[in-house]
Amino acid sequence: MDPRNAWGAGGAEEDEMGIDRNRDFDVSVSERIVAGEDVGPRNLVNLLAIAAAPAHGDETAGEEAAVMAFRAARRRLAERGNRKPAVVRWAALLGAKTAAALAVAVVATGAALAAGTGVLPNPFRKLDTPPTVPASVTSPVGETTPDPVRTPPVVPSQPSGPPASVPPSVAPLISLPPTGAPANGGAPPPTVPASMTGLCRAYQAHEDRQPGSAANSPAFASLVVAAGGADQVPAYCAAVLGEQLTTESAQGSLQDAGSVPDAGEPGSDGTAVDGTGADTAAPGQ
């Protein structure tokens, strides 16, 4: 008898079970059975064939429930794409113009970024102070609408408090020097904070590398707020950087801000025991 076919895998367990009569049923036979070869005890082969028989109708009875879950997930995904920071949702309640000015004021305090971490600044405190950015920033093309909070341009003041939640990556972005001459007509407001110009450049560079991802980055939260929503950033930056700006894209979409429960991360439930992948089944080995 080939020594490799001795009970290497078995030992006492098999001996206890008294299966000496199957001495030739070793691990290589098992591998061949699994591979679908017609070897091994007939009863066993039949049993496995029954267990692996084609699907029965009632086994897929949960299909509609699964599809309902799929639809619900798609809806949440669509909503997640439209999600805006809490500050923007506050803004929707206050009216676009007022809110946009407030939002920028909030940005100047560095607090807006806290919205991304669930800390909502109190916008009403800022009502006591003049908006620090003129309406021309907050509504680059909507000049015909009277602006109840229009005030003389004021250079943004220094942050009144520590921007506790500002990601480290923001600082270098803000310090990017603004470049590029404004195009005719669509000139960016003279009082756009330099930080916005820098952020816009960084945003566009980010979008060039990974389209669609920049708006979700906390580094651009203040830009999103200033623009009035993630989908407004390109138009906003176009104005800031002196490019053409279309009227529609600039008109506010502050109304449809919504939140969505977080979907779990894929793979969070997966195992990742790796490094064994090279060892595949080899029938009959």
Added chain:
Amino acid sequence: MEAADLGRALDGARSGDEFAFRSIYRALQPGILRYVRGLVGEDAEDVASEAWAQVARDIGDFPGDADGFRRWVVTIARNRALDHLRRRRRRPPASVAAAFDELEDRASDDDTEKRVLEAVATNAAVALIGSLPQEQAEAVLLRVVVGLDVASVAEILGKRPGAVRTATHRGLRRLADLLEDRNGPA
């Protein structure tokens, strides 16, 4: 479902195609359900439903290929099944005798009845496999019923491929003994 077909269906489902998702469900659910049934017994359908709800929720963000997706779905089902067992503290006692009775009752000339009996027989065969020690039951179910290769099973179970082969072998040996003791030599 071949990997290429599954890959196409996966792409479709990731981009929101409901029919692609349905085809994935139909392809994978029977094996998933049988595997879960071997682990948890009669609560298998509820547990599999939980797993599919999770798959439906997260499939849009799943980054891998078809084979990886298959492992991912099985792993989700396994985790839901193990959660279920933890809540219930232990695996249900598999009734080997009942499984045998159902296996032996499967002779009929009527087509409808035949299909029903085939389903019963499949469940009984899965229950018999499920009566093995869990490590052996999982190895046999995942390889024979779900149709995964050794490397995939090893990854899912967190074992080395050699250990998976050993568990498979021990499981098949034990099944052969159960059948032989019951029916006499094949």
